[in-house]
Amino acid sequence: MGVAVPDTYVELADLAMARGVAPGKYVDGLGVTRMGVPLVDEDTVTLAARAARMALESAHCSPDDIGLLVVGTETAVDHSKPVASYVQGLLGLSTRCRIFETKHACYGGTAALQMALDWVRSGSAKGRKALIVCSDIARYGVGTPGEPTQGAGAVAMLVSDHPALVVLEAGKTGVYSKDVMDFWRPLYSKDALVDGHYSVECYLAALEGAYRAYQEAAGDAGGEGAYSDRFAALVYHVPYGKMSRKAHRHLRTLDGDAAPDASFDRLVGHSLVMPSQVGNIYTGSMYLALASLLSSAPEDLTGKRVGLFSYGSGSCAEFFSGVVQDGAQARVKALGLEARLARRRALSIPEYEDVMRAREHLDERPAADAAGSGFRYQGTRDHKRIYAT
Numbered sequence: 001m002g003v004a005v006p007d008t009y010v011e012l013a014d015l016a017m018a019r020g021v022a023p024g025k026y027v028d029g030l031g032v033t034r035m036g037v038p039l040v041d042e043d044t045v046t047l048a049a050r051a052a053r054m055a056l057e058s059a060h061c062s063p064d065d066i067g068l069l070v071v072g073t074e075t076a077v078d079h080s081k082p083v084a085s086y087v088q089g090l091l092g093l094s095t096r097c098r099i100f101e102t103k104h105a106c107y108g109g110t111a112a113l114q115m116a117l118d119w120v121r122s123g124s125a126k127g128r129k130a131l132i133v134c135s136d137i138a139r140y141g142v143g144t145p146g147e148p149t150q151g152a153g154a155v156a157m158l159v160s161d162h163p164a165l166v167v168l169e170a171g172k173t174g175v176y177s178k179d180v181m182d183f184w185r186p187l188y189s190k191d192a193l194v195d196g197h198y199s200v201e202c203y204l205a206a207l208e209g210a211y212r213a214y215q216e217a218a219g220d221a222g223g224e225g226a227y228s229d230r231f232a233a234l235v236y237h238v239p240y241g242k243m244s245r246k247a248h249r250h251l252r253t254l255d256g257d258a259a260p261d262a263s264f265d266r267l268v269g270h271s272l273v274m275p276s277q278v279g280n281i282y283t284g285s286m287y288l289a290l291a292s293l294l295s296s297a298p299e300d301l302t303g304k305r306v307g308l309f310s311y312g313s314g315s316c317a318e319f320f321s322g323v324v325q326d327g328a329q330a331r332v333k334a335l336g337l338e339a340r341l342a343r344r345r346a347l348s349i350p351e352y353e354d355v356m357r358a359r360e361h362l363d364e365r366p367a368a369d370a371a372g373s374g375f376r377y378q379g380t381r382d383h384k385r386i387y388a389t
């Protein structure tokens with residue numbers, strides 16, 4: 001696994017004060033402390049490439065071992081050329097690699113992951129690995145209710161028949177999909193549009209449908225106690241921390257738990273440590289929460305089952321599960337994600353608003369002459385995006 005977040009962020013308490021809102025509404029009411037805000041040399045491609053490089057390095061995996069690269073995103077940089085092709089170029093992946101991009105709001109990365117699992121299980125991988133990257137920059141209009149639920153980041157995952165972190169369980173998955181208009185981004189808009197409170201209802205309805213479908217697929221629904229106590233942890237899609245709390249309350253109520261909040265800290269709390277520092281990263285959000293769980297849970301999760309709920313507006317959702325492998329927590333800790341988050345620089349609100357304005361024209365920005373390094377977006381030349389390697 002690899003994770004990339006912008007080097008800069010906005011403190012939600014500062015944003016609340018600038019918007020004339022009580023800081024408690026954003027920090028406690030939404031459950032977000034900071035949100036990642038990328039500067040103009042960062043885009044969906046650079047975040048994806050940085051996360052992918054970390055995943056390859058951490059697994060000591062050669063680019064030639066990758067036979068499938070899929071980038072799930074809802075904030076792509078081109079209507080035709082996939083983010084995945086840029087990532088292939090930046091990472092130097094083999095030409096014998098199937099490469100494309102998937103889209104279904106925040107579910108796009110999970111769609112890619114599930115397909116990669118089938119590719120590995122079918123034998124088509126022939127010993128090679130799939131590289132799945134979820135990369136997005138969440139953007140709502142300045143001053144809108146969605147503004148405090150922005151964020152940016154990417155999570156990359158290697159999928160193989162010898163998983164080092166989590167064995168995703170074959171057949172144990174439940175899907176729910178329904179055509180709804182809860183969150184969308186028209187082709188002419190940089191900002192997402194959302195029917196906020198309705199989107200929360202859609203999320204919860206999808207959770208219920210996917211969870212019921214999972215129970216039917218996995219069996220054992222009539223056993224003793226709350227069904228979700230079969231999981232050592234539950235990782236929900238996290239547009240903002242409070243949504244995970246609402247999700248957990250709903251799921252435990254479905255389980256017949258008369259005190260549905262009582263298990264929240266135990267089953268969900270550790271997955272929210274990093275999301276509360278980064279904000280919504282759309283496709284990667286649930287996987288950042290998984291990284292957070294593996295990195296910060298004090299107990300040994302080896303051999304224990306984790307429930308995962310992915311939700312994409314529009315909508316498609318999936319509840320699935322995996323078993324944590326020996327050494328997984330140490331491997332994720334070794335990525336040093338907390339230290340990376342601590343090294344970021346805070347933007348003042350005027351700086352953030354300048355960045356938001358500048359990002360509106362990023363796609364037409366002339367490429368800077370100065371050569372940078374480390375997967376940075378430099379602008380465009382002859383309508384082609386230029387990246388520093």
Ligand code: CAA
Nearest residue numbers: 022024025028029030145146149194196197199200203239
């Ligand atoms: N101190 C503490 N808490 C406070 C407070 C204060 N001073 N003032 C208000 N609050 C609480 C409220 O009680 C509320 O809590 P509950 O939800 O538990 O009741 C919380 O703060 C938020 O207050 P509001 O509901 O009044 O906030 P809002 O209407 O301004 O906006 C929102 C909330 C609808 C989530 C908005 O931020 C939004 O539209 N966000 C984007 C959409 C989104 O993330 N939807 C999630 C489901 S869809 C999805 O998951 C896909 C995706 O990634 C987008």
